[in-house]
Amino acid sequence: MAEGGNGFEPKIIGFLCNWCTGAAADLAGTTRAQYPPNLHPIRVMCSGTVDPVYLIKALLSGADSVLVGGCHPGDCHYVSGNYKARRRIAMLKNIFESLGLDADRIWTRWISASEGPEFAAAVREITEETKKKGPNPLAADWAL
Amino acid sequence: MAKSATLTVKDGQLRASVNGLLKDLLGKGVVDAILVPLAHPAGNNVVQTLVTRPDYLDQADVLAPVMPVNAARILQAMTRLTPANIKTAVVMRPCELRALVELVKLRQAQLDNLYLIGIDCPGAYSVSDYAQFAADKSSDEFAGAAWNGQEDPKLRAGCRVCEYPVPLLADLTIGLVGVDVKEGLLLIADSEKGEELLSGVELAAEDKSKAAAKRDTEVKKLLGKMEGIRKKFFEETRAETGGAEKLSEVFGPCIRCYNCRTVCPVCYCRECFFDSPTFELEAEKYLGTAEKRGAVRLPADTLLFHLTRMTHMGTMCVGCGACEEACPNGIPLLKIFQLIGDSVQKLFEYVPGRSLEEELPPTAFREDELQWIGEK
Numbered sequence: 001m002a003e004g005g006n007g008f009e010p011k012i013i014g015f016l017c018n019w020c021t022g023a024a025a026d027l028a029g030t031t032r033a034q035y036p037p038n039l040h041p042i043r044v045m046c047s048g049t050v051d052p053v054y055l056i057k058a059l060l061s062g063a064d065s066v067l068v069g070g071c072h073p074g075d076c077h078y079v080s081g082n083y084k085a086r087r088r089i090a091m092l093k094n095i096f097e098s099l100g101l102d103a104d105r106i107w108t109r110w111i112s113a114s115e116g117p118e119f120a121a122a123v124r125e126i127t128e129e130t131k132k133k134g135p136n137p138l139a140a141d142w143a144l
Numbered sequence: 145m146a147k148s149a150t151l152t153v154k155d156g157q158l159r160a161s162v163n164g165l166l167k168d169l170l171g172k173g174v175v176d177a178i179l180v181p182l183a184h185p186a187g188n189n190v191v192q193t194l195v196t197r198p199d200y201l202d203q204a205d206v207l208a209p210v211m212p213v214n215a216a217r218i219l220q221a222m223t224r225l226t227p228a229n230i231k232t233a234v235v236m237r238p239c240e241l242r243a244l245v246e247l248v249k250l251r252q253a254q255l256d257n258l259y260l261i262g263i264d265c266p267g268a269y270s271v272s273d274y275a276q277f278a279a280d281k282s283s284d285e286f287a288g289a290a291w292n293g294q295e296d297p298k299l300r301a302g303c304r305v306c307e308y309p310v311p312l313l314a315d316l317t318i319g320l321v322g323v324d325v326k327e328g329l330l331l332i333a334d335s336e337k338g339e340e341l342l343s344g345v346e347l348a349a350e351d352k353s354k355a356a357a358k359r360d361t362e363v364k365k366l367l368g369k370m371e372g373i374r375k376k377f378f379e380e381t382r383a384e385t386g387g388a389e390k391l392s393e394v395f396g397p398c399i400r401c402y403n404c405r406t407v408c409p410v411c412y413c414r415e416c417f418f419d420s421p422t423f424e425l426e427a428e429k430y431l432g433t434a435e436k437r438g439a440v441r442l443p444a445d446t447l448l449f450h451l452t453r454m455t456h457m458g459t460m461c462v463g464c465g466a467c468e469e470a471c472p473n474g475i476p477l478l479k480i481f482q483l484i485g486d487s488v489q490k491l492f493e494y495v496p497g498r499s500l501e502e503e504l505p506p507t508a509f510r511e512d513e514l515q516w517i518g519e520k
Contacts, residue, residue: 052451052452053417053448056447056448056455057445057448062437074511083509083510086509086517086518087508089517090491090514090517091458091459091491091505091506092455093517094484094487094488095455095458095487095488097487098382098483098487099385099387099391099480099484100385100386100391101388101391109518109520110518122520141389141392142437142439142440143392143396144392144395144441144446144447
């Protein structure tokens with residue numbers, strides 16, 4: 001695997017909407033924008049379909065960070081899916097904070113279909129920041 | 145302002161006076177049925193009962209310090225398919241009323257033909273503690289003492305840190321706060337239905353009574369006092385449960401019996417995700433996970449279950465504490481749910497059970513909110 005400061009390569013699970021962030025990921029690929037291979041993308045039709053349970057399951061099952069990628073607010077292909085996603089993510093982060101869990105492992109990026117370089121930059125940033133944090137302690141506990 | 149009347153209490157007989165009012169409501173045909181807590185003949189419990197014959201109401205005991213189930217659950221079962229077809233009064237505690245309001249907004253209960261009678265709630269014991277209490281004491285002694293500022297360490301966890309011990313939304317409130325309950329109870333009508341109840345039993349209602357104003361002042365004081373208690377409680381809970389390691393300890397005793405989910409009045413899904421085929425897995429999936437991770441606790445997904453419940457109904461949690469009462473292993477669920485509930489409810493400026501018009505936070509959004517989400 002690629003080199004990290006201490007050899008730690010984070011696993012990041014990304015829930016990318018079909019119309020914007022998912023398309024931006026494709027664009028990043030076709031334009032050969034460079035970004036680390038730590039993101040494991042899962043295509044969803046809309047960020048509004050992402051139930052917090054997906055993010056919790058990922059974080060409890062070995063993900064070091066999770067990403068929800070959607071259209072810019074106001075540009076949702078389904079009009080308001082990303083606004084609903086925004087509430088759910090805010091709620092989940094708030095719950096994590098109350099419980100003393102690391103809410104900063106829950107990431108959100110609104111990236112349009114034309115923003116391939118922005119997508120690559122977001123993956124670089126999330127990978128970098130997660131490396132700094134180190135492995136997710138929730139993922140290591142077999143008894144949770 | 146709401147209209148109010150005084151219900152005279154004769155010889156300090158609180159229970160008998162309230163029962164007299166209920167009997168009047170049913171006997172005079174103001175309502176056709178009443179859902180009300182009745183003392184179980186065995187004397188060891190007080191249970192919600194649907195009454196149509198007035199003489200049964202001699203056994204009613206609405207101030208008895210026990211709440212075996214949150215009555216909103218009962219009204220959900222009763223009115224989910226069709227609303228009540230006859231006039232039905234329901235006597236409920238503030239947390240029961242609040243849960244009912246949430247269920248109405250979730251379209252799982254209907255208020256048509258219901259007359260909501262709320263009580264200023266001095267709190268309740270667990271069912272087993274109540275059985276001990278009831279062996280030699282009456283609800284009159286309890287309610288009389290509770291509002292004289294007596295702190296009772298035996299109260300259920302939820303009651304000790306109750307945010308709203310007074311009804312937020314009721315047609316008629318039986319007021320105890322700031323009231324000399326040995327003399328009389330305050331009946332406050334907050335709607336036309338409430339006024340209909342008062343006029344039906346020929347109680348003269350005044351517009352701005354001194355007694356009602358006094359109660360308002362005392363209620364403000366009480367809510368302020370509870371806010372202080374809760375602030376300290378949240379600080380303690382954060383220290384006890386904060387972080388992955390402590391959270392693992394908190395949920396260590398969980399046996400995934402789903403009691404907490406079953407008794408929760410606002411855990412709203414008709415079919416729970418955790419009962420769905422998603423979790424019906426082949427042996428190789430179990431063994432594959434174990435192989436990948438080295439070890440896996442079974443039943444699996446304990447924290448996933450609790451965290452998912454928190455995201456689903458945290459904004460609607462009324463803090464009734466039924467979950468903690470039902471847990472066979474003493475997991476402090478009320479603490480956890482109140483801690484996260486208070487925080488997410490403040491995030492959306494939402495108070496569950498306050499209004500029928502306010503939208504449920506997970507179903508709504510505003511374009512100009514939460515702009516820090518997704519910011520670089």
